Every structure is written in C-alpha cells, then in structure tokens.
Amino acid sequence: MSALFGSCIIGQSGGPSAVINASVYGSIKAALDSGCITKVYGAANGIRGVLEERLYILDEENAAELELLKYTPSSALGSCRYKIAPPEIDDTDYKRILEIFKKYDVRYFFYNGGNDSMDTCSKISKYMAESGYECRVMGIPKTIDNDLVETDHCPGFASAAKYIATSFMEVYLDAHVYDVGMVTIIECMGRHAGWLTAASSLASEMGQGPDLIYLAERVFDMDKFLADVGRIYRDKGKCLIAVSEGIQYADGTFVSMAESSVTDGFGHAQLGGLAAILAAIVKEKTGAKVRSVEFSLLQRCAAHVASLIDIEESFLAGKTAVIAAVNGKTDMMVGFDCDRTNGYSCATKLIKLSDVANCEKKVPDEWINADGNGILRPYIDYALPLIQGETKLSKENGLPRFARLKKIQAK
C-alpha cells in the first residue's frame, strides 16, 4: 500500500464531554506527525461546518494551546446535532461534502461523537467509496452515556462517572448533618441507559453512596419506589436516591412526562427535572423534608474532576484513528478492549462503523439487583478502574486555564 497524501478534516458532534477535546488533540497531533497528512482542518460545528465550508486551519494553532485541549471540556471545534439523510432519499448533503473534500483535497475524515455521529460517519464513508473518491473515514467514540456497542466503554463516560461519584459523596455528607429527617433525590443523565446513574454506586465503595438507585433499564414502579423510600426513611431518618432521567413506566412512558402535572402542597404543578417531580411526590406521600438535585450540564463538562485514565484513553482513541487511517484503514471506529483480571489494561481495536451506528448498549441486567433499586459488584469492578487518576489541568488565578484557539478560517 502506498501512502495517501492529502488533507484531513476533524469534526466533533453530539453532546460535549469533559474529554472529547483530548481525542481531538490526539488526532491533531497524530495528523501533524503523520508525514502524509498535508493540512489539518477542523470542521466548525461538525458536519455542518463541512457543508457550510467553515473550516479552521489547525496547523496554524499554537502548539501549547493545542496541548491544553487535553484538559479542556466541551467541543472546542463546536458541535452539531445534524442528522444526515440517507443518500438514496436525498444526496444533496453528500454531493456537497464531496465537493468540499475535493476542493480541500481531503483524503482523511475523522468524526468524533456518539451513535448518531457514527451513523453520519458510516454514510459518508459509503458514499465516498461509491463515488470512487478515495477518502479514509474513521469514527472516534465519545459519549458520557457509555452506550456504544462493541467497545468496552466510551471516552467521556469515566469522567462523568467520577464527577457523579465524587458529588454523591459530598452530597451524602451534606445530607447527613442535621438530626432531622431528610430525603435527597439526585437525577443523573441517561435517557435510555443507566451507566451514569449506576456510577453513584462507586460512592458507596467509599461508604458515602446512595441508599437506592433506579436505572432506565428497569421498569419503574411508583408504588414500589415509595415503599422503598419509606422503609429506608423510617429505618435511618435519611434516604439518598440516585435516579436516571430516563426511567419509564411499564407502558414505556417516561415518568417525567407522565407525572409532569403532579402538584405540590400549594397546588402548583411540577415541571422540569424528574428529581423535582419525584421530590414533590415523596414529600406528599411521606411528609418528609425532601430535596432534589439535578446534575444537569455539570456532569458532562466538569473537566476539573476528569479521570486521568479517561483523558489518556480519549487521547489514544483520537491518535489511533489517524494512525490506522494513514495505514490504510477506513470505515471503522476505534474501540477499547480491556482486561481487568490482573490490574487494568486497555488496548485499542477497530470496529466496523456499520456495526456501531444506531446501536445502544445498556447496563447488563445481571449487574442490577433483583429489586431493581441497587447496583451489584460486576458494575463496580467494571467502572472503578476507569475513574482513576486526576487531571493535570493547569490553573491560572486559581481557575482552570482552558485552551484558547485562534480558529483561523480556511478560505
């Protein structure tokens, strides 16, 4: 195989994470070092930046600022939630992408995102192949939800998990200071998969975790929930609860939707967070003082408490995608194979994009307790190695010094 010379475009898509920029930095660094990638472009706002010809010249960024990307949260290049149509229905976007690729001599396309992004990646890859335009397309996984299949875990998950476990420990201590009863309900992200909510169980390893954990994987039963809470509250005077935003009733309706007209004692309806809704219900049924906390955006952007393992693996995923492409691979996503039998080790592997796109991995049923209100040992053994090590984030003025890119636009 002869070397393929040409430019590359790197793009980010979907919800940001604390470490998605570490992957981008891995890709940029490998591209600059590749010897055959002649120009490194960043797509502004993912595939939309390609369609709208908004490309940043990453070669012209300051090397030290680029390195800070490793510790900078959110998507430095900008993101999008644009879903590309199948080419057989509408090929407008694909033609435009091909036009841009030709104009900038793009022979490598790296796309960093979750399920939907791998689908975009897969479609572009196929279209380029069918068009006879040689362009190597690689997916780099990213999702705090940890729901991509075929990989042990996803970059971004561990840092969010570390934030959640740390915050649970801190709230646990806060929720136990008064000698009066108190129920505290904390809502974690996860529309369909409970990986993040389950991370609250890591706090229990340190003796400061939740009493009850409800994942989106199990059918939610309000009566049973209230009985669980009531029992623990009676026994201990306190009850700390972790709940996935995506819990559903047996008929498939989201609890947050079904109960959105629940009213508090004043006749006010509760909307917004699931935690606030459950708090109103628990308060009404038990008379207990109840507080709700929603981690909201904080759990996906808290770079100051990112996992070093996650940072390094994210960097590795971005780098591996470039090296593999330079070596002739295309139409693949980088994944992880991990071994936890004797310490923890992680190796990269390549997975066909079509095997990943639009699939969803949930927490295995046997990792959840029979009552559906707790997490079992296998999850702890799985997740604990991933949250090890502390970020090397630089500080200035006692605050994070995040990367500041020049973002020089290509003409």
Added chain:
Amino acid sequence: MSALFGSCIIGQSGGPSAVINASVYGSIKAALDSGCITKVYGAANGIRGVLEERLYILDEENAAELELLKYTPSSALGSCRYKIAPPEIDDTDYKRILEIFKKYDVRYFFYNGGNDSMDTCSKISKYMAESGYECRVMGIPKTIDNDLVETDHCPGFASAAKYIATSFMEVYLDAHVYDVGMVTIIECMGRHAGWLTAASSLASEMGQGPDLIYLAERVFDMDKFLADVGRIYRDKGKCLIAVSEGIQYADGTFVSMAESSVTDGFGHAQLGGLAAILAAIVKEKTGAKVRSVEFSLLQRCAAHVASLIDIEESFLAGKTAVIAAVNGKTDMMVGFDCDRTNGYSCATKLIKLSDVANCEKKVPDEWINADGNGILRPYIDYALPLIQGETKLSKENGLPRFARLKKIQAK
C-alpha cells in the same frame, strides 16, 4: 492571669460548607496542644447535642483521621438550626447548658457557624458570666454566604466561590458548542446577599463568564431583565446568566415566590428553582432555547475543588479561637483583617460577639454596575485572592478519602 483548666466543647451549627471541618480541626488541634484543656468534646448537632447530652470524645479519635477533617466537607460533628430563646423569656435551655457544662467541667465553648450561631454564642456567653460560672466562649465564623460583618470575609465563602467560578467556566464552554441560539440561566445560593452569585464574575477574568449577573442587593425588574437578555441574545446568539436565589421585586417579594405560578407552553406551572421559573419566562418571551441549572447543595459541599487559602484560613480561625480563649479572651468571634495592596495577606482579629450577631453584610453597592446586571473591578480584586490554591484532599479508588470519625459518646 492564671491558666484556666477544664474541658472544652466544640460545636458546629447552620448550613455546612466545604471547609467548616478545617476550622473544627484547627480548634481540636489547638485544644489538644493547649496544656490546660483537659478533655476535648464535640457536640453532636451543635447546641442540641449539649442540651441532649450527646457529646463525642474527640481526644479518642485517630490523629490521622482528624487531620483529614481539613479536607472533608459538611459538618463532621453534625449541625442544627436550633434558635435559642432569649434568657429573659425562657431560660430553660441556659439552665440545662450550665448543668451540662458543670457536669463535664466545661470551661471553654467554641461555636462554629454564621449569624444565628454567633447570636447563640453571645447569649450563652452572657448567661455564663451572669451565673458566675467561668467559661470562655468563642465564635468561629463560617458561612458560604459571606455575610458576617466586621470581618474581611468568612471561611467557606472562597471555596464555594471557586466552585461557582470553575463551574461557570465549564458551563460557558458547554453552552457555546452548538451553532444554534441558547440562553443558559444559573442560580446561585444567597437569600439576601449576592457574594456567591457575584463569584461568577471571576470566570469572566478567564474569558468564560456570564453575560449578565443579578444580585439580591438590587431590586429586580422583570422587563429590564428580559430586555437585557433579548439584547445579548440578538447580538451573540447566546446568553449566560447568573442569578441570586434571593432576587426580589421593588415591593420586597421574592421573584421565586411571585412567579411560582408562571406556566410553560404546556400550561404547566413552574415551581422549585428560580432558574427554572426564569427559564420558562425567557422561553415564552423570546422563543429561545433556554436551559436552567441550579448549583443547589453542590456549591456548599464541593470539597474536591476547595480553595487552599480558604482551607488554611478556616483552620487558622479555629485554632486562633482556642489560643485566644486559653489566653483569657471570651465573648469574641475570630475575624480576618486582609491587605491586598501588595499581594494578599490575612491576619486574624477578635470581634465582640454582640457586634456580629444578627447583622448582615451585603455586596457594596459601588461594586455592582449602574445597570444592576454586572460586577465591577473592586469585587474581583477582593475575591480573586481568596480562591487561590488547590486542596490537598487525599484520594482512594480515584475518589475523595474523607475523614471517618469514631464518634465515641461521652457518658
């Protein structure tokens, strides 16, 4: 003056903070080293533990665990919100306290808390003096709200401020990734004083702060607020807003109460957080996508991002109270005198408890901009030195290793 031999009781009161235990550790250490304090008791749940004879023998705790208190959030001894009656109205509690003090030969009482706690402290001090029972009573300040008078600042404020500034920077990056419009509203604690909300301006020093800041100190005008948001949203497509939970209309009603029947597009009323209420209003008026975040308990317990300056000063405050009492002082609170003219330096001072009790210090009007939607340089110069330095919190399993006390009860 001859040395006063006897036991001491240390208590914690009011809302917890990330560093209140650092003060307690300072007091415990100084008491153990004092040479005249013969026994160190901790009151379970503040003054309630005294009244109910629930005392922990702190002499019997492991020294290494005690040291971890420096980095452990929340109130390790437990807290209370018990308001003691004036003795002229009802002296039952005072008689009981005197009884317990005599029984345990308590000659030193150290109370760690905010406004109300200094009031409790002051009343006990007076009662003991009038009863002819020699007991030295000292207050140790604590409040994330930073609203105690006569001291430059309060232990606990800086760590909460650091958490808020750090989280604002992270959310700023998160809120700017998409190329679609977005308004983000973040609610900070502060019922009457805006010190914490103003800390969001520290993030602006790093280029990643809010566009608009509304403190409880200024009258809130909904029309002006909507005009401010609309203007910035039209200009930039994004708007990041910091708001004190305690903002009020001109007639003194809390916005969160006055607008609690605001409905969203579905006719659902919004209750709970002020941020959620404002989000519903902004969404209705501007049509923009709006997200709300409430820092809630997280801002007062986030020890993992505590300020080292705050930790050391809190420790110093606790230690100084004990040393001063041993040297004959009583009826005082430890405060700080700070100099920012040539770097930052902080010295302790003693303030009469009656000068502090029940008073409230607000953000100076001249530190807020004329429009009442931003913070000026003097606040930055005041607060920035306080958030410097990182906690030395130990980690285990990639998570905080907080203090675990034995809490052996005195008989």
